[in-house]
Amino acid sequence: xxxxxxTNRKLFLLNDDKKLEDGSKVVLxxxxxxxxxxxxIGFIEFNDGTHxxxxxxxxxxxxxxxEEMAHIKYGSAIEVNGTTKLTPDGKQPFExxxxxxxxxxxxxxxxxxxxxxxxxxxxxxxxxxxxxTNTFNAVFRVRNALAYAIHKYFQxxxxxxxxxxxxxxxxxxxxxxxxxxxxxxxxxxxFFKANASLTxxxxxxxxxxxxTFRDVYTFGPTFRAENSNTVxxxxxxxxxxxxxxxxxLNDNMDVIESFIKYIIKYVLENCPDEMKFFDSFIEKGLLExxxxxxxxxxxxxxxxxxxxxxEEAVKNGHKFENNDIFWGMDLQSEHERYxxxxxxxxxxxxxxxxxxxxxxxxxxxxxxxxxxxxxxxxPTVGELVGGSQREENYDILKxxxxxxxxxxxxxxxxxxxxxxxxxxxxxxxxFDRLLMYITGISNIRDVQPYPRTPGSLRF
Amino acid sequence: xxxxxxTNRKLFLLNDDKKLEDGSKVVLxxxxxxxxxxxxIGFIEFNDGTHxxxxxxxxxxxxxxxEEMAHIKYGSAIEVNGTTKLTPDGKQPFExxxxxxxxxxxxxxxxxxxxxxxxxxxxxxxxxxxxxTNTFNAVFRVRNALAYAIHKYFQxxxxxxxxxxxxxxxxxxxxxxxxxxxxxxxxxxxFFKANASLTxxxxxxxxxxxxTFRDVYTFGPTFRAENSNTVxxxxxxxxxxxxxxxxxLNDNMDVIESFIKYIIKYVLENCPDEMKFFDSFIEKGLLExxxxxxxxxxxxxxxxxxxxxxEEAVKNGHKFENNDIFWGMDLQSEHERYxxxxxxxxxxxxxxxxxxxxxxxxxxxxxxxxxxxxxxxxPTVGELVGGSQREENYDILKxxxxxxxxxxxxxxxxxxxxxxxxxxxxxxxxFDRLLMYITGISNIRDVQPYPRTPGSLRF
Numbered sequence: 001x002x003x004x005x006x007t008n009r010k011l012f013l014l015n016d017d018k019k020l021e022d023g024s025k026v027v028l029x030x031x032x033x034x035x036x037x038x039x040x041i042g043f044i045e046f047n048d049g050t051h052x053x054x055x056x057x058x059x060x061x062x063x064x065x066x067e068e069m070a071h072i073k074y075g076s077a078i079e080v081n082g083t084t085k086l087t088p089d090g091k092q093p094f095e096x097x098x099x100x101x102x103x104x105x106x107x108x109x110x111x112x113x114x115x116x117x118x119x120x121x122x123x124x125x126x127x128x129x130x131x132x133t134n135t136f137n138a139v140f141r142v143r144n145a146l147a148y149a150i151h152k153y154f155q156x157x158x159x160x161x162x163x164x165x166x167x168x169x170x171x172x173x174x175x176x177x178x179x180x181x182x183x184x185x186x187x188x189x190x191f192f193k194a195n196a197s198l199t200x201x202x203x204x205x206x207x208x209x210x211x212t213f214r215d216v217y218t219f220g221p222t223f224r225a226e227n228s229n230t231v232x233x234x235x236x237x238x239x240x241x242x243x244x245x246x247x248x249l250n251d252n253m254d255v256i257e258s259f260i261k262y263i264i265k266y267v268l269e270n271c272p273d274e275m276k277f278f279d280s281f282i283e284k285g286l287l288e289x290x291x292x293x294x295x296x297x298x299x300x301x302x303x304x305x306x307x308x309x310x311e312e313a314v315k316n317g318h319k320f321e322n323n324d325i326f327w328g329m330d331l332q333s334e335h336e337r338y339x340x341x342x343x344x345x346x347x348x349x350x351x352x353x354x355x356x357x358x359x360x361x362x363x364x365x366x367x368x369x370x371x372x373x374x375x376x377x378x379p380t381v382g383e384l385v386g387g388s389q390r391e392e393n394y395d396i397l398k399x400x401x402x403x404x405x406x407x408x409x410x411x412x413x414x415x416x417x418x419x420x421x422x423x424x425x426x427x428x429x430x431f432d433r434l435l436m437y438i439t440g441i442s443n444i445r446d447v448q449p450y451p452r453t454p455g456s457l458r459f
Numbered sequence: 460x461x462x463x464x465x466t467n468r469k470l471f472l473l474n475d476d477k478k479l480e481d482g483s484k485v486v487l488x489x490x491x492x493x494x495x496x497x498x499x500i501g502f503i504e505f506n507d508g509t510h511x512x513x514x515x516x517x518x519x520x521x522x523x524x525x526e527e528m529a530h531i532k533y534g535s536a537i538e539v540n541g542t543t544k545l546t547p548d549g550k551q552p553f554e555x556x557x558x559x560x561x562x563x564x565x566x567x568x569x570x571x572x573x574x575x576x577x578x579x580x581x582x583x584x585x586x587x588x589x590x591x592t593n594t595f596n597a598v599f600r601v602r603n604a605l606a607y608a609i610h611k612y613f614q615x616x617x618x619x620x621x622x623x624x625x626x627x628x629x630x631x632x633x634x635x636x637x638x639x640x641x642x643x644x645x646x647x648x649x650f651f652k653a654n655a656s657l658t659x660x661x662x663x664x665x666x667x668x669x670x671t672f673r674d675v676y677t678f679g680p681t682f683r684a685e686n687s688n689t690v691x692x693x694x695x696x697x698x699x700x701x702x703x704x705x706x707x708l709n710d711n712m713d714v715i716e717s718f719i720k721y722i723i724k725y726v727l728e729n730c731p732d733e734m735k736f737f738d739s740f741i742e743k744g745l746l747e748x749x750x751x752x753x754x755x756x757x758x759x760x761x762x763x764x765x766x767x768x769x770e771e772a773v774k775n776g777h778k779f780e781n782n783d784i785f786w787g788m789d790l791q792s793e794h795e796r797y798x799x800x801x802x803x804x805x806x807x808x809x810x811x812x813x814x815x816x817x818x819x820x821x822x823x824x825x826x827x828x829x830x831x832x833x834x835x836x837x838p839t840v841g842e843l844v845g846g847s848q849r850e851e852n853y854d855i856l857k858x859x860x861x862x863x864x865x866x867x868x869x870x871x872x873x874x875x876x877x878x879x880x881x882x883x884x885x886x887x888x889x890f891d892r893l894l895m896y897i898t899g900i901s902n903i904r905d906v907q908p909y910p911r912t913p914g915s916l917r918f
Contacts, residue, residue, distance in 0.1 A: 147622075
């Protein structure tokens with residue numbers, strides 16, 4: 001392959017740095033997004049995958065290959081030989097005058113992507129081709145940037161990345177049905193000599209590492225076998241689960257706030273064109289929403305205060321779909337949104353939830369009724385992050401686990417409270433839902449490369 | 460929690476920068492690794508998880524809490540109030556004079572980690588505690604650094620990270636038995652309405668993204684349901700699979716060489732103490748081995764030449780366990796090692812393997828007999844990376860897939876060759892085996908946080 005091939009990315013970078021010169025010879029390899037011509041002049045929108053923006057190739061009827069150029073098909077792969085032309089007054093800051101081209105890979109007429117607008121439903125059926133559309137191109141670029149921002153934040157802050165296992169013998173949170181992992185339908189436990197299932201959370205497995213390395217995180221796939229066909233449920237999705245030793249609930253909230261702001265900032269700085277695209281075509285006001293989070297101080301409000309606010313709202317005539325507000329209830333999205341959107345008007349941690357609606361490993365507060373949990377609520381979605389201080393008291397945790405009957409098989413987890421245990425905290429967030437929030441995409445199927453949902457496994 | 464807590468890491472960094480001052484008050488929180496005293500003076504090896512090295516705490520009989528300090532148990536979590544003391548002539552460059560301490564979490568007497576040396580077998584049974592030993596502490600630190608180095612390399616080189624799915628309907632390489640994913644033993648296909656299994660490779664799923672974004676990579680868990688109880692086989696392990704459009708076999712080898720050197724360099728620079736530890740206690744000569752790879756130009760040698768070399772060796776009396784050398788054979792580790800260790804004396808790509816011993820998607824060379832594959836062989840292990848140019852010719856690939864009977868369900872994969880296909884290449888390497896190579900650890904069970912192997916799912 002030619003070693004002197006330039007890229008879209010490099011061209012735009014040179015242009016941004018005012019270093020792109022007029023009349024330079026360039027070689028590019030990439031794909032034709034559109035090709036139209038007026039008979040005397042033609043335009044190809046060209047993209048080589050390295051930048052969200054296309055580069056415009058222009059060919060003129062004076063070119064001896066004009067007819068061939070006019071017939072290059074939408075979707076095909078070409079090698080371009082051309083010359084840069086700065087067009088500071090044009091729609092694009094520069095274009096390439098196409099001099100010669102080589103067809104590297106043709107595109108047949110049954111190419112399902114056409115110039116018209118396709119529905120997201122249609123595009124889901126061609127998951128192998130939809131990244132080539134503007135929307136999915138932008139989605140997967142932001143997905144990449146967001147994933148890297150997450151690693152970058154934790155690495156720069158001294159957290160160690162731990163690969164917690166996906167095949168597991170215990171259902172961490174009892175959080176719903178799990179997928180079984182077997183080799184033989186007749187002898188399902190033969191391979192591992194145990195009930196094996198796909199993990200729903202890496203938290204329990206990562207805690208031993210926090211109690212060694214202090215600050216750690218997992219970032220990997222998790223699974224739910226729920227038969228839920230909603231826009232927010234997938235059977236397979238990625239989760240981020242940091243865990244910190246010698247950190248209490250307040251430390252936890254400090255880190256969550258710093259983390260969320262860091263990754264949003266990274267995406268805004270590294271995907272400005274993509275974010276503008278989402279703001280224009282996917283969710284009007286998206287950038288304002290995101291910037292508002294970035295510039296807000298995250299408030300902290302006890303659950304008990306939250307309930308009072310909701311009771312007050314109902315008393316004053318606000319109608320929730322579920323208007324039966326009482327201390328001990330599990331808040332629904334409408335309640336969370338009311339608090340963050342109408343009352344706080346910004347991100348807010350709700351803290352210290354009733355113990356009965358939260359997970360067994362959360363730290364029991366001294367009131368004996370609440371646990372040291374914190375859910376981060378943000379406008380337009382409600383809960384974005386869930387965290388807690390963990391129960392470090394051996395006897396309290398043991399009693400709780402025996403009561404729930406999940407002590408068998410988790411003796412090792414309980415033991416952490418006997419062998420140099422300490423105050424520790426952590427949080428979890430679903431990567432795909434975070435990506436939905438940041439891009440404005442409303443269906444989880446449209447932020448994953450190959451979504452897995454009930455009945456759906458074509459790719 | 461105290462906001463002014465220092466860390467081991469910070470102390471060592473200050474010391475390295477000659478900024479650590481004598482007589483500074485410090486607060487630390489962490490764990491006691493050892494505690495010994497002579498009656499008049501005591502020493503605690505203290506580690507808070509932020510650095511591979513311990514900090515030495517010294518307490519003297521003049522301290523009113525001397526007796527309590529002498530009884531702090533190995534394994535317990537403490538908060539330390541002390542004063543820095545520079546000891547440039549000592550074994551450690553500095554120590555902390557312990558003035559006061561607070562017991563944050565005691566350690567009971569049945570703590571399974573004792574001061575004596577434990578066998579790796581024993582430690583596997585306490586996977587939740589073994590990171591606290593020097594060896595596993597070092598292993599998981601290097602694991603973290605290596606994982607981040609991989610992301611850093613690809614991000615800096617413009618590759619996009621793609622999360623390929625773990626639950627899949629097709630067995631990419633026919634590479635051995637797969638785990639089935641089900642919810643109901645009686646109706647195994649009910650959930651997805653298809654045969655669902657755990658992926659053995661993300662390559663087929665990532666190719667569509669290379670044909671959009673040019674340079675992409677996956678880095679995630681993969682699974683093998685092989686009933687192999689060897690030191691190199693695990694049922695669950697992480698794989699790195701980059702894929703590049705407009706890249707041929709030579710481009711592929713250029714990237715592999717640049718990538719391997721980058722990540723080794725990153726680990727050497729970021730984990731110098733850990734690497735010295737492995738060199739001293741795990742594999743004598745490890746650093747020399749690693750540095751040799753870093754400083755070698757990777758050679759390239761056709762498989763056919765490799766076979767001639769092996770035939771010559773046998774003729775000259777070299778005894779392989781398998782001495783039956785012929786063109787078309789699949790090389791075993793002893794053959795690979797002979798070539799890289801005895802003949803090339805350094806890293807070497809073996810290229811252009813017989814088509815029948817390689818995967819269906821590899822590019823058929825013009826000789827009609829070999830494919831454009833490249834395996835990177837390195838001294839002491841043999842194959843470290845496997846890669847190839849992919850078959851971009853629709854008709855050749857279709858015929859091959861029909862012959863193998865894997866065309867059903869993979870129509871989308873084949874379609875990539877109709878819709879703007881192009882020359883493209885990629886490679887794969889097992890992350891855990893790479894980590895074994897870099898640390899000198901000889902059993903894959905000892906480089907994974909919670910290894911999954913046949914019959915083993917305790918954690």
